[in-house]
Amino acid sequence: DIQMTQSPSSLSASVGDRVTITCRASQSITSYLNWYQQKPGKAPNLLIYAISNLQSGVPSRFSGSGFGTDFTLTISSLQPEDFATYYCQQSFTAPRTFGQGTNVEIK
């Protein structure tokens, strides 16, 4: 199975901060990398697919980059509604593994 490792596991940030979350795959997944946001008690929500393609309705302050094994999710200016847990997920092969999550908290 492909292991997905996110860092950090949690971070504290203020509104307006630039936030970066990284995700590393245990082998190359080329561009088959998705990002999800999950708020407490809610189902995950797709943010980005294929590294950098924003899902419809997702604000442009979210962006993704990377290729192969190393990927990044960036929030350019953190908003109050962005405090949540973020997961990367590979869609290169089954099982479609997720990272362990990054909890973005209010500083």
Next chain:
Amino acid sequence: QVQLVQSGAEVKKPGDSVKISCKASGYTFTNYYVHWVRQAPGQGLEWMGIINPSGGVTTYAQKLQGRVTMTGDTSTSTVYMELSSLTSEDTAVYYCARDGKSVVINYYYHYMDVWGTGTTVTVSS
């Protein structure tokens, strides 16, 4: 609107089985595969498997092989996930999710674009 509505919460005893439903609406049911993902309390997301509702072909996570069965009913646009021989480690929220797809530079990319309402399964003696 496109939505996936799941069945209600379940409380089971160790050794029992549970069967969860996921009813699709707002899109052509047979055109999209459906994933099942679970989340134990305070933990991350675990992919369980995927089903093609048109034909019933499935792929399961190896750790659940032999205990999980995913089926589909095209007449009611519903997929089901049954998990047997439950233990306390199966206590989780279970989600179904549609397998969306897009073409980017001539390649198909897959993602989970619509998620179900979630079903809490509690396994306790």
